[in-house]
Amino acid sequence: MSNYLAAKGLRSWLTTLDHKRIGLMYLFSIFVFFLLGGIFALILRLHLFGWGKDLLSADMYNQFFTFHGAIMIFLVIIPGIPGALGNFILPIMLGAKDVAFPRLNLASYYIFMVGAIFAASALFLRGADGGWTFYTPYSIRTNTTVLLVLTGALIAGFSSILTALNFIISIHKLRAPGMTWDRLPLFLWALYATSIIQILATPVLAITLVLLIAERVLQIGIFDPKLGGDPILFQHFFWFYSHPAVYIMILPAMGVISEVIPVFSRKPIFGYKAIAYSSFGIALIAFIVWGHHMVVSGQSELANFLFSLLTMFVAVPTGIKVFSWVGTMYRGSIHLYAPMLYALGFLELFTIGGLTGIFLATLAIDVHMTDTYFVVAHFHYVMVGGTIMGLLAGVHYWFPKMTGRLYSERDAAISFWSILIGFNVTFFPQFILGAQGMPRRYWHYLPEYTMLNRVSTVGSWFIGFGFLYLMIYMWKAVRYGKASGSNPWSALTLEWQTSSPPPTENFEIDPVVTDWPYAYAPDNVHMAVNK
Amino acid sequence: MRHHAHHFASAEAEFEASKQGMWVFLVTEVLMFGGLLVGYGIFRNLYPEAFHEAHKHLAVSLGAINTVFLISSSVTMALAVTYTQMGKRVAASCSLIGTLTLAFSFLCVKYVEYSHKFHDGLLPAGYFTNTELKLPEAPLFFSLYFMTTGLHMLHVLIGMGLLIWILRRTWSGELSSGYCTPTELVGFYWHFVDLVWIFLFPLLYLVG
DSSP: OOBTTOSOSHHHHHTOOOHHHHHHHHHHHHHHHHHHHHHHHHHHHHHHHSTTSOSSOHHHHHHHHHHHHHIIIIIIIHHIIIIIIIHHHHHHHHTOSSOSOHHHHHHHHHHHHHHHHHHHHHHHTTOOOSTTTTOTTHHHHOOSOHHHHHHHHHHHHHHHHHHHHHHHHHHHHOOOTTOOGGGSOHHHHHHHHHHHHHHHHHHHHHHHHHHHHHHHHHOOOSSOGGGTOOHHHHHHHHHHHHHHHHHHHHHHHHHHHHHHHHHHHTSOOTTHHHHHHHHHHHHHHHTTOGGGGOTTTTOOHHHHHHHHHHHHHTHHHHHHHHHHHHHHHTTOOOOOOHHHHHHHHHHHHHHHHHHHHHHHHSHHHHHHHTTBHHHHHHHHHHIIIIIIHHHHHHHHHHHHHHHSBOOBHHHHHHHHHHHHHHHHHHHHHHHHHHHTTOBTTOSOOOGGGHHHHHHHHHHHHHHHHHHHHHHHHHHHHHHHOOBOOSOTTOOOSGGGGSOSSOBTTSOSSOOOOOSOTTOOOOOOOOOOOBO | OOOSOTTSSOHHHHHHHHHHHHHHHHHHHHHHHHHHHHHHHHHHHHOHHHHHHHHTTSOHHHHHHHHHHHHHHHHHHHHHHHHHHHTOHHHHHHHHHHHHHHHHHHHHHHHHHHHHHHHHTOOSGGGOOOSSOOOTTHHHHHHHHHHHHHHHHHHHHHHHHHHHHHHHHHHTTSSBTTBOHHHHHHHHHHHHHHHHHHHHIIIIIIOO
């Protein structure tokens, strides 16, 4: 039987209803947006290296960080793992032939691309500024084409909703015979929790953006203090979505890590149910902590206190996950191949990101840290250290499944260490800069911040090199890589029980599940990697 | 024609999945309108006097007629679903035409209402030119009025498009007792659109 990549030609891709092809189209598009967002970041860092010699004008600087943020959030991190890995893996992991609504799935990809084109078109017009948060009233007054970016984010949001809807129904209705809820792989539990947040939070962003667009076009005044409106209401609406959105970003990554760690530790996952249910704990708390973004916006002391307390609770389900992963590795037989390296990278960076989140949840410290580089560093540790590390772990883990080929482990390790070290060198100094009071989003800084800014910029070059190197060896692996066989990692989840690349209908014989997918034993398994 | 896609075990399973999908979609709709209603609640709470004065400029009688139109259209929609399930092609088509007619009547009344508001300068805040309403926050009421009823009207228009699509497929006999998932799902959607109006009418027209 021919595999899903057999049909050739652009048309066969653009009109496909196959979830695997749609997943790859997402992966490719998201990678292009990641490069674009990354180039903005590298130029921003370069500007901050040359104190005194200005690479960018102040206006350009504002536009660059706005595009960096908006592209990375709305076009990379939010759709990243669900759109690319989720679409590819979810149906196969379920033992299904496709997602519940394949045409809706293709539509969601096109909607995403239309949103992306809207947002990107601002680049060629008058740009956009004010940051990815679009705070009013500035976003109402600015002369830039921020309207296009807002419309782009609105449209991309619908794509996010449709993907989530498809995942929820697929998980409910398309599980293979024998796959009871307590045999559901943890990646799918994580995607399920993510989808619920997407369903409940994204519509609120949609209406917020509609109101903001109407504000600019029709002057409805709801967020405009000049017309009797309330700009703080925008912040409430925005964060009611955008705080849960950070869990939309991180939960799928946690799902990937939950798959990778037992496979490469050759041990049953520790605390299966705790990991599965804690995703829902995170999803629930996600909705009641948004006010911690607004501590200095003038909300009441009581509200500040409550939001601070509730924010601390996030540490509980998150801690359960981290300890369960560490518990899984304990006395396991650990194989340090690329997916596991990234999973360990995730653990290191996400733990730093998570713990500094507790600093920020503490009111007195938050007042000092608000709008400083400390927040920038925290956010990047969680979002890059968390989501991008998880995405890369997943891409390396499922690469043989997607392509039927192996990449070079040696090259993957070089790229990993370059990214990991570069990341820490870039962002750790930003914690110190922030604690010393350097404000974020400023075009200039005081001379005493020069040294650490230069260190940070040098770090960003290592990240850039790591990704450049990754592109090269991935391309080489796609073209010339050795055949991987169907299950190079000796993993037990269903996607590894079919050939690589899988046939169009995923399985030659419809699978039946008889056991949970984490019954690993510390055997001296031989993994078929390309050293 | 094929009654279920290859990745479902049976037509029944596919119908169940589609129905569940529609419910999830309606949840997103509730949250979207929910955001607007929260906005309404906050500003009404901030400026009760202005909202009270402003709401007197809405035509309660026209709103009430529209409420009757939409509730009746839900009845005809429910009939359309039942007739389709029973395989009564002509009765089902007539019910769908009835639903469309009521929806169109709703739009006509809305057109009359909107043109009055335009004429009186009762427009969203930035364009507000009415001189009778002196309270500075009153224009916000009309911003919310146009945003909520406008978004609702968009849903009515989309619903009418769906109804026409269903009508064509019912008339041709494609949707019948054997397969009527689209009719049932459009029915869900239409009842939701009706329900939104049931909230908007008292909040905007009646509550002073």
